[in-house]
Amino acid sequence: MTGYLVQRLLLMIPTFIGITLIGFIIMRLAPGDPAELRAAGGLGAAAGAGISLEKRGAVDEAMAQWRTQFGLDKPLHVQYIVWLENLLTFKFGDSFKDSQPVWDKIAERLPVTIQLNLWSILVVYLVAIPLGIYSATHANSLGDQVTTVLAFGLFAVPLVWAATMAIVFICGGDFYYLFPPGGMESLDFSDQWPIWRKIQDHAWHLFLPVVLLSYSGFAALSRYMRSSMLEVLSQDYVQVARAKGLQEKIVLLKHVLRNSLIPQVTLLADILPGLIGGSVIIETMFSIPGLGQLGFESVLARDYPTVLALFTVTAVLTLIGILLSDLLLAVVDPRIAFGRRQR
Amino acid sequence: MNVQSPTAPLQPTDKAAGAEDTNVAEGLWSDIWRRFKHNPIALAGFYVVCLLVFMALFADFITNDKPYYLNYNGESYFPILRSYLVGAKLAQWPAELLNVDFKKLDGVKALYPPIPYRPSNINLLEPLEPPSAKHLFGTDKLGRDVAAGMIHGSRISLSIGFVAVGIAALIGVILGAIAGYFGSWTDLAISRVFEIMLSIPTFFLLITIAALLPPSIFLTMAIIGATSWVGMARFTRNEFLRIRNLDYVTAAVALGVSDRKVMFKHILPNALAPVIVSVVFGIGGAILVESSLSFLGIGVPAELVTWGSILQEGSTTTFAWWLAVFPGFAIFITVLAYYLVGEGLREVLDPRLRGLR
Numbered sequence: 001m002t003g004y005l006v007q008r009l010l011l012m013i014p015t016f017i018g019i020t021l022i023g024f025i026i027m028r029l030a031p032g033d034p035a036e037l038r039a040a041g042g043l044g045a046a047a048g049a050g051i052s053l054e055k056r057g058a059v060d061e062a063m064a065q066w067r068t069q070f071g072l073d074k075p076l077h078v079q080y081i082v083w084l085e086n087l088l089t090f091k092f093g094d095s096f097k098d099s100q101p102v103w104d105k106i107a108e109r110l111p112v113t114i115q116l117n118l119w120s121i122l123v124v125y126l127v128a129i130p131l132g133i134y135s136a137t138h139a140n141s142l143g144d145q146v147t148t149v150l151a152f153g154l155f156a157v158p159l160v161w162a163a164t165m166a167i168v169f170i171c172g173g174d175f176y177y178l179f180p181p182g183g184m185e186s187l188d189f190s191d192q193w194p195i196w197r198k199i200q201d202h203a204w205h206l207f208l209p210v211v212l213l214s215y216s217g218f219a220a221l222s223r224y225m226r227s228s229m230l231e232v233l234s235q236d237y238v239q240v241a242r243a244k245g246l247q248e249k250i251v252l253l254k255h256v257l258r259n260s261l262i263p264q265v266t267l268l269a270d271i272l273p274g275l276i277g278g279s280v281i282i283e284t285m286f287s288i289p290g291l292g293q294l295g296f297e298s299v300l301a302r303d304y305p306t307v308l309a310l311f312t313v314t315a316v317l318t319l320i321g322i323l324l325s326d327l328l329l330a331v332v333d334p335r336i337a338f339g340r341r342q343r
Numbered sequence: 344m345n346v347q348s349p350t351a352p353l354q355p356t357d358k359a360a361g362a363e364d365t366n367v368a369e370g371l372w373s374d375i376w377r378r379f380k381h382n383p384i385a386l387a388g389f390y391v392v393c394l395l396v397f398m399a400l401f402a403d404f405i406t407n408d409k410p411y412y413l414n415y416n417g418e419s420y421f422p423i424l425r426s427y428l429v430g431a432k433l434a435q436w437p438a439e440l441l442n443v444d445f446k447k448l449d450g451v452k453a454l455y456p457p458i459p460y461r462p463s464n465i466n467l468l469e470p471l472e473p474p475s476a477k478h479l480f481g482t483d484k485l486g487r488d489v490a491a492g493m494i495h496g497s498r499i500s501l502s503i504g505f506v507a508v509g510i511a512a513l514i515g516v517i518l519g520a521i522a523g524y525f526g527s528w529t530d531l532a533i534s535r536v537f538e539i540m541l542s543i544p545t546f547f548l549l550i551t552i553a554a555l556l557p558p559s560i561f562l563t564m565a566i567i568g569a570t571s572w573v574g575m576a577r578f579t580r581n582e583f584l585r586i587r588n589l590d591y592v593t594a595a596v597a598l599g600v601s602d603r604k605v606m607f608k609h610i611l612p613n614a615l616a617p618v619i620v621s622v623v624f625g626i627g628g629a630i631l632v633e634s635s636l637s638f639l640g641i642g643v644p645a646e647l648v649t650w651g652s653i654l655q656e657g658s659t660t661t662f663a664w665w666l667a668v669f670p671g672f673a674i675f676i677t678v679l680a681y682y683l684v685g686e687g688l689r690e691v692l693d694p695r696l697r698g699l700r
């Protein structure tokens with residue numbers, strides 16, 4: 001087990017370097033220099049043409065100053081190493097957009113996104129696992145086929161469409177006002193509210209985003225659960241349990257369910273990247289102040305330090321997620337650590 | 344090289360083997376089709392895909408502001424066909440028909456397509472009209488016909504789907520083949536690349552690249568392709584790892600067949616099943632991604648009408664429900680059709696394959 005852990009940790013090093021390198025190269029090779037963009041933002045569209053020569057000189061001077069300040073005048077590989085060093089000591093630098101420390105911006109929004117994603121993961125598992133169990137115990141029945149088709153259909157529903165339909169029809173447009181069209185709390189939210197009212201308000205705002213983020217995960221997880229349970233059901237020890245006269249309920253809950261739940265742990269690593277992508281869309285559409293919205297805004301503003309930091313943080317978190325789920329699997333199923341990875 | 348005897352008698356056999364290969368390939372496809380058509384749901388998906396491809400190919404004949412047939416001053420014209428010839432610089436418009444609005448010509452007999460608009464026809468007198476007999480799916484805020492925009496938009500969705508997945512399959516198959524065939528250190532190194540691509544939040548990478556580069560359909564195709572090959576690569580790698588140890592491959596290697604030939608001529612045809620399935624799923628996935636991108640307004644040029652861009656307008660103009668309902672439904676049906684075909688193919692090709700990618 002220790003050997004396996006060490007091996008996995010060592011293999012993470014090249015992966016980590018690869019991730020940071022890709023992020024860095026993409027950000028720096030893109031056309032358009034943040035200093036120029038900043039000048040354009042500060043002086044309006046006139047930064048390029050239409051201003052007098054002396055003012056142009058002042059702009060150039062300011063841009064050169066920014067370049068030195070942000071280290072943009074050094075060669076690329078030096079910039080990368082400096083950035084990597086800062087990264088390892090959790091110094092992400094200041095945002096180009098508003099000169100706030102990037103880490104503060106991320107830390108401020110992280111709880112929102114984590115909350116949104118944790119609820120979504122919970123909903124996915126709470127809906128998909130029972131669906132999978134039902135499908136497996138009623139394999140090939142009408143109910144099984146209906147659940148499969150429904151889950152499959154949901155998988156094909158574009159997130160942007162589902163979100164738009166929700167906003168148009170049930171978020172207080174010309175139709176129904178069942179849910180708020182955005183934000184995390186009501187406008188008249190106050191700290192004097194009793195606790196139950198705060199929770200109610202919060203739940204009311206989170207309901208739609210969480211449902212929208214989770215529905216596409218039902219299909220994959222319930223199908224994996226179904227096939228993994230069918231596989232366990234076909235094994236000899238289940239036959240034995242039944243033969244010795246155990247109730248079917250006990251056979252299923254005590255003997256089958258446990259073993260078929262184990263592989264579902266690793267699926268978390270498959271769901272996570274999708275959730276992050278979904279957060280960008282959902283947070284932007286419902287104006288939820290989380291990492292997804294921050295990411296989208298920073299990309300549009302070419303706020304290099306923020307985008308790079310977000311890119312690396314999410315990638316490293318996913319990497320750790322994959323590692324943790326693999327290790328968890330190795331703990332519950334010792335065969336894994338000896339053989340090759342199963343994924 | 345040993346020019347003499349050992350290889351000489353092999354030549355004809357080699358040719359025969361080549362000929363047999365093509366036979367086998369034909370047999371494979373007709374076999375797939377024979378079993379595939381017994382699955383009514385998958386078959387329905389296949390027909391929807393065919394319909395969409397037909398719609399995309401003949402979009403100009405379904406929605407157009409030019410008539411099929413025009414009788415003007417006693418002369419007969421076929422303006423839609425002629426516009427193709429003009430586009431290919433083989434013909435020119437007669438001076439009196441150059442840049443005219445055909446619908447405003449007097450005393451003409453004309454036969455128009457079922458939807459007599461182009462997606463680019465701006466009509467500021469009819470902004471945000473609800474669906475009616477005149478505008479089947481209503482109009483957007485510039486008065487452009489939504490049905491026309493959607494039918495022409497299918498071209499963008501389908502071509503992005505095909506090209507992006509083509510690129511992804513090329514990268515995935517080659518990397519997966521190399522990793523699986525050579526094994527050991529090569530495999531370890533390439534598997535790191537897979538792990539990097541798996542950990543990177545693909546959608547975030549995608550919007551980053553797409554937002555930094557100038558908007559263009561071809562770049563969007565390339566970026567979607569370059570970020571979505573991991574699934575295919577992993578499938579190919581696993582198949583290669585398995586097939587690599589079969590006797591016939593050992594025999595081919597022992598005969599001195601080059602690595603490249605063994606990989607792509609002898610192993611690849613037997614490793615294609617999971618790749619075919621993930622290509623079909625990948626097309627659906629790429630169409631989904633493209634719609635999200637053009638919804639966010641990145642990647643595809645702003646003046647281009649796509650399913651995602653109409654949907655985007657629907658999300659900001661909340662009373663105009665037709666802008667939300669129709670394009671989104673089109674994306675849904677298209678993606679679902681590809682997924683159904685993919686699922687049908689999976690059952691035909693390899694019932695052991697599980698999961699949804």
